[in-house]
Each structure stands twice: as C-alpha cells, then as structure tokens.
Amino acid sequence: xxxxxxxxxxxxxxxxxxxxxxxxxxxxxxxxxxxxxxxxxxxxxxxxxxxxxxxxxxxxxxxxxxxxxxxxxxxxxxxxxxxxxxxxxxxxxxxxxxxxxxxxxxxxxxxxxxxxxxxxxxxxxxxxxxxxxxxxxxxxxxxxxxxxxxxxxxxxxxxxxxxxxxxxxxxxxxxxxxxxxxxxxxxxxxxxxxxxxxxxxxxxxxxxxxxxxxxxxxxxxxxxxxxxxxxxxxxxxxxxxxxxxxxxxxxxxxxxxxxxxxxxxxxxxxxxxxxxxxxxxxxxxxxxxxxxxxxxxxxxxxxxxxxxxxxxxxxxxxxxxxxxxxxxxxx
Numbered sequence: 001x002x003x004x005x006x007x008x009x010x011x012x013x014x015x016x017x018x019x020x021x022x023x024x025x026x027x028x029x030x031x032x033x034x035x036x037x038x039x040x041x042x043x044x045x046x047x048x049x050x051x052x053x054x055x056x057x058x059x060x061x062x063x064x065x066x067x068x069x070x071x072x073x074x075x076x077x078x079x080x081x082x083x084x085x086x087x088x089x090x091x092x093x094x095x096x097x098x099x100x101x102x103x104x105x106x107x108x109x110x111x112x113x114x115x116x117x118x119x120x121x122x123x124x125x126x127x128x129x130x131x132x133x134x135x136x137x138x139x140x141x142x143x144x145x146x147x148x149x150x151x152x153x154x155x156x157x158x159x160x161x162x163x164x165x166x167x168x169x170x171x172x173x174x175x176x177x178x179x180x181x182x183x184x185x186x187x188x189x190x191x192x193x194x195x196x197x198x199x200x201x202x203x204x205x206x207x208x209x210x211x212x213x214x215x216x217x218x219x220x221x222x223x224x225x226x227x228x229x230x231x232x233x234x235x236x237x238x239x240x241x242x243x244x245x246x247x248x249x250x251x252x253x254x255x256x257x258x259x260x261x262x263x264x265x266x267x268x269x270x271x272x273x274x275x276x277x278x279x280x281x282x283x284x285x286x287x288x289x290x291x292x293x294x295x296x297x298x299x300x301x302x303x304x305x306x307x308x309x310x311x312x313x314x315x316x317x318x319x320x321x322x323x324x325x326x327x328x329x330x331x
Contacts, residue, residue, distance in 0.1 A: 004084045005030050005104050005153070008072030009052075010065055011091025012037040013328070017199045022050050024095035030087075031080045035072040037063045043091075053079060062321055065090075065150065066165035066173035073156075073164060083156055090150040092328075093120070093196040102193045103153035114158035114186035115178075117148040118195030130202035133297050136281075136290055142192045147178025151196045158186055168225070170322045172218025172234075179226060179233055201328060208297075209304045210327035216241055216305025217312040217322055241306035244273070244299065274299055 007025040009032065011018045025032045034047040038059040047054045055075050057063060073086055085107055087100055096118070103116045122135035138149075152174075162180045165173045178188055202208050219237040226233035248269060256263035274295050281291035312322055 004082060005087060005100060006076040006080050006083045006085075007032045007087045007089065007095070007100070008035065008069060008076055009033070009089055009091055010035045010037070010068035010072060011039065011043055012063070012326075013039045013041050014043060014091040015041055017092040017201070018043050019046060020094045020199075021089065021091050022047055022052055024097075025089065026050055026052065027097065028087075028095065028100050030100065031076060031083070033072045033076045033079070034091075035068040035075075037065075037068050062167075062170070063324055064167060064170040064173070066169050067167045069173075070164045070167060073159060077156065085153050086156055086159060087153045088151060089196055090198075092199045092201075093151055094123075094199075095196055096194040099193065099195045100153070102191065103195075106189070106191060107153065107155060110189075112187050113189050114181045115148055115152050115154035115188045117145070117152040117188075117190045118193040120149060120151055120196050120198050121194075123197050123199040124201075127201075128203045129293050130205070130208040131200050132290070133208070133294060134198070134200040134202065136286065136294050138198065140190065142190045145178075145188050145190045146182070147175035148188060148190075149174055151198075158184075166225075168321070169218065169221060170324050171214045172222050175234070176222055176225070179229075179231060182231075183229075207327040207329075209307075210325055212301040212304030213308035213311070214325035214327070215301075216308030217325060218308075219305065220309045220312055221322055238309070241302045241309055244270075244302040245306040270299065 007028060007030055009021055009025055011034065022034060032052045033055060034052045035055045035057065036044050037057050044054050044056060053075065055071050057068060057071060069088055076083055076086060085104055087103065089095055099118055103118070106116055107113055120138040122131050122138060125132040125135040158181060162177065162184055166176050169176055181188060202211065219234045222234040223238040248266065252263050252267045255266055277295035277298050278291040281294055282288065308325065315321070315323060
C-alpha cells in the first residue's frame with residue numbers, strides 16, 4: 001500500500017488502551033510512529049514488539065500532547081519523506097479500519113481542506129456517567145468546523161506551513177492549531193464517517209473534575225494568547241467560569257443580606273440555565289437522561305474550570321509554564 005499517509009500515535013501510561021491503538025494503526029499498513037511521554041509502564045517495549053518506530057520524549061523538558069505530536073510528525077516526515085497526509089490519534093483510541101482511506105480520499109479531492117475529523121465514540125459509555133458524558137461530547141455535527149479533537153488527518157504541507165502545534169499549550173492545542181489554520185485561509189471539516197473508538201475510563205468524580213480543570217486552564221491560556229485577534233478566541237469559554245462560579249454566587253450571597261426575594265431571583269438563573277442546556281440537548285435528539293446529566297455536568301464543570309484557571313494564573317504570575325493536568329490512572 002502507498003506510504004503517502006502515515007500515522008502518529010501519542011501516549012503516556014495507556015496500558016491495554018495503547019495495545020489496541022497501536023494494533024489498529026499497524027493494520028492500516030501505513031508507517032506508524034509512536035511518541036511516548038515518559039511512561040512508567042511498558043508502552044515503549046510494547047510498541048517496539050509490534051514493529052512500530054518509537055520516539056521517547058526527554059522528560060527534562062515540559063511534556064504535552066502538542067510536543068508529542070510535533071515530534072511524531074517530524075519523525076514521520078523523516079521516515080517517509082513523501083508523506084502527504086498525517087493521521088494523528090491518541091493512545092487511548094482505536095482507529096477505524098476505513099477511516100484513513102476515507103480521510104485521504106476527501107483531502108485529495110478537496111484542496112481547500114487542511115484537516116478532517118470523523119466520528120469518535122466512547123468505548124464503554126455504560127460503565128459510568130462520566131464516560132457517558134464524554135460520549136455525548138464526541139457526538140457533534142458534521143460539516144465545516146473550527147477545530148478537530150486529538151484524532152484527525154491533516155495535510156503535511158498545511159501542518160508545516162503554520163508551524164505545527166504550539167508547544168506552550170499543555171491542553172487545548174487542537175483548537176489553537178485550528179485558529180491558525182483558518183487565519184491562513186484553510187478549512188477544517190468533520191465527516192460523517194467512523195474514525196476512532198475512545199476509552200476515557202473515567203470511573204470517579206475526581207477524574208472528571210481534573211478533566212474539567214484541564215479545560216479551564218486551556219480556555220484561559222488560549223484567550224490570553226490570542227486576545228488581540230478579531231476572532232475573540234475562547235473569550236466566552238474563559239468568562240463562563242467567572243460568571244457561573246464566581247459572579248452569580250457572589251451576587252446571591254450579597255443580595256441575601258438585603259432581600260431574600262432578590263437573592264432567590266438571582267439564584268433562579270442556575271435552574272434556568274440547567275433547563276436551557278437540557279432543552280437544547282433534547283432538540284438534538286438526546287434522551288432525557290443524557291440531556292439531564294450533560295446539563296448538570298456543564299454547570300458543575302464551571303467550578304472545576306475555575307479551579308484550573310486559578311492554578312494557571314498562579315503559575316503565570318510566578319513565571320511558570322502551565323502544568324500538565326492528568327486524570328487517568330496508571331494501569
């Protein structure tokens with residue numbers, strides 16, 4: 001099979017998830033690069049046994065998915081210099097057998113498209129409500145989009161033209177890349193095709209909380225970096241935790257000093273927002289249960305996002321880079 005496309009898999013302590021991911025990548029019969037971010041398990045040994053080219057990141061430098069993907073892309077281009085497209089997947093994802101062919105065909109016939117993503121689905125949404133929430137998040141509309149997630153196929157030329165991922169981002173690096181691609185006139189599209197099976201393996205509230213903290217940090221960092229741009233990148237996402245987790249609770253408490261009726265009226269904004277989100281999800285065809293748990297997760301998640309923003313600000317004020325926020329347990 002032609003080597004005009006290659007696969008870059010990134011991972012850190014993914015265990016059995018990585019085995020499934022690498023096997024699915026190897027079955028594509030395209031060149032495969034695995035980039036390891038200082039795993040303490042046998043990830044690198046596993047990859048080598050499967051015949052995969054391994055890149056091990058130096059842990060002396062800050063670790064991030066952005067850095068791993070950049071290193072993987074560089075290794076792939078060196079290994080297969082004629083590589084026209086790069087398929088990125090995370091080490092907790094299993095590649096659909098048809099995805100690479102579908103993505104490559106679409107990019108070959110639509111020269112204005114820089115990158116394509118497809119359908120990502122959760123492996124075990126029935127195991128926990130946290131996995132189920134992830135599955136709901138993956139179920140997005142098809143067509144032109146602002147950015148992909150961690151799994152996608154991109155033109156090597158477009159990737160190189162914008163300098164790849166911004167390694168200053170330890171989370172939210174894909175939307176940031178999407179922003180720069182759009183600024184260069186490229187388009188990004190989500191296809192109605194099966195792409196990957198994701199294995200979040202979130203079984204506890206504390207794991208989900210950490211995942212939301214990571215998002216909050218990414219939103220604020222992204223807005224700070226691109227605040228001067230006309231796109232108002234992530235301005236709304238950066239402000240939401242401040243509004244729902246700081247401003248409105250403070251107004252409720254302050255109003256209670258003067259008027260219980262006023263305090264209750266302000267507090268009513270929370271159930272109203274809950275109902276608004278749930279109704280929006282119901283209109284998308286979600287079940288009542290899914291709409292309810294997703295709406296509740298959105299509201300509670302703002303408090304976790306605020307925690308991530310606070311951590312990011314403290315590190316920024318002390319002259320430190322953003323910290324890597326992990327939510328998965330080492331197998």
